[in-house]
Amino acid sequence: MEDLTWLERLRRREHDAFAELVQRYQQQVFVCCAVLGLKAHEVEDVASETFLAVWKSIPSFNAKSKVGTWLWTIAYHKAMDFLRKKRPASEGIYYDEQVLPDTDSSRPLETASRDEIIWSAVKRLPHPWPLVVILFYREEKGVAEIASIMDIPENTVKIYLYRARQKLKGSLNSLWKDESKCV
Amino acid sequence: MRIEQPNPNDFDALLRAGLKNHIINVPPDFAQKLLPRVQRQEYAAALAAIKMKERLLLATMILLPLAFVAVALFIPQQVMIQLTVSIADIYHSFLPKPASALRQWLVISVAAALLLYGLVDSFLAEN
Numbered sequence: 001m002e003d004l005t006w007l008e009r010l011r012r013r014e015h016d017a018f019a020e021l022v023q024r025y026q027q028q029v030f031v032c033c034a035v036l037g038l039k040a041h042e043v044e045d046v047a048s049e050t051f052l053a054v055w056k057s058i059p060s061f062n063a064k065s066k067v068g069t070w071l072w073t074i075a076y077h078k079a080m081d082f083l084r085k086k087r088p089a090s091e092g093i094y095y096d097e098q099v100l101p102d103t104d105s106s107r108p109l110e111t112a113s114r115d116e117i118i119w120s121a122v123k124r125l126p127h128p129w130p131l132v133v134i135l136f137y138r139e140e141k142g143v144a145e146i147a148s149i150m151d152i153p154e155n156t157v158k159i160y161l162y163r164a165r166q167k168l169k170g171s172l173n174s175l176w177k178d179e180s181k182c183v
Numbered sequence: 184m185r186i187e188q189p190n191p192n193d194f195d196a197l198l199r200a201g202l203k204n205h206i207i208n209v210p211p212d213f214a215q216k217l218l219p220r221v222q223r224q225e226y227a228a229a230l231a232a233i234k235m236k237e238r239l240l241l242a243t244m245i246l247l248p249l250a251f252v253a254v255a256l257f258i259p260q261q262v263m264i265q266l267t268v269s270i271a272d273i274y275h276s277f278l279p280k281p282a283s284a285l286r287q288w289l290v291i292s293v294a295a296a297l298l299l300y301g302l303v304d305s306f307l308a309e310n
Contacts, residue, residue, distance in 0.1 A: 013225075015218060022214040030207040044210065048217060055221050118201030137195070138202035169194060 007067070010058050022051055025071050031138070032075040035123060035130045036083065046082050050075045065148075069141070072149045076131065121171045122164075129164040136161055236307050243303045251296060 009017035029050050033043040053074050061070060122130050128150065135141045135149065143161075147154040210216075258266075271287045 015221065018221060019214050019218065022217055026209050026213055027207060030209050034207050040208075043207075044213070047213070048220065051217055052220060052224060056224065115201045115204040118198060119205040122198075122202065133198075134202060137199045138205075140199075165194075165198075168198065172194075172197075 007063060011061075013055075013058070018051075018055060021054070021067070025068065026051075028068065028139070029071060029075045031134060032072060032131065033079045035134050036076075036079045037123070037127070037130075038079060038082065042082065042086075046079050047075070049082075050078045053078065068139075069145055069149060072135070072139070072141075076149055118172065121168055124171070125164050125167060129160050129167075132157060132160040133164045133168070240304065240307055243300070243307075247296065247300060247303070251292065 006017055006020065010021060026047065029047045030043055033046045033050075038046060050071070054071060057074075061067075122133050125133065131150065132146060135146045136143075141149070143154050143157045146157045150157070255263075267288055270291045274287050274291055
């Protein structure tokens, strides 16, 4: 259930509500752009464009879907538009991303490196599997919701997920085995 | 952020935890930098709306007299006479004294033009 007061404040175009929206969803939008292969400085530009587009189209948001899903859809299309305009088709998808240094001392080093290996493996998947994997595993979206965000058939999402999972199992096999041995 | 500790035998859980625990670096002033751009966007939208109203008003001021001239030039004479007579009849009903046909026509045309202009102007001002 969305926070209706906050949504109303957004519709009234209150800047405080917009700042709250950015705080709530900036990580999600940055993840979307990063996983689609945008460089660090491009991620910030596209994320800004995404939030400005959101601000512009708030009056047309009918609240039938969740704000998060709506934002994913806009972020995905903005990132894809950017990639189509800026990158020639021959160049393909470029993977680069700035990872936040691990400052959480309570977090075991092995966990941090394991997470980064997983993230890198997901990013190396062929386009657009990384986004499908992120939406399914990280954001816990259903197949229908992913299909709606990416504007593709549900069966295609299932195929992407299956293939991505198989590929990841192959590339993360050693990591998985090491983890099992540790127990 | 909560760090998930997955069951190492469960590949899906390992994947889920790995992805959930990963954080992307968001510049701390990202939201602050966005607000001025939002304000600029609002200002530009308001300016565009004002300009559009100005253009509509200008178009009305030019097109309305042209429409009157076109009507006066191209309307069939019979219809014109009937229309003039009808308007004159209405005008006469409000006036105790009769006036010349040309004067009546001029007064009614100017009044109608002013009325239409006033209506369009007030509509544009409200919207």
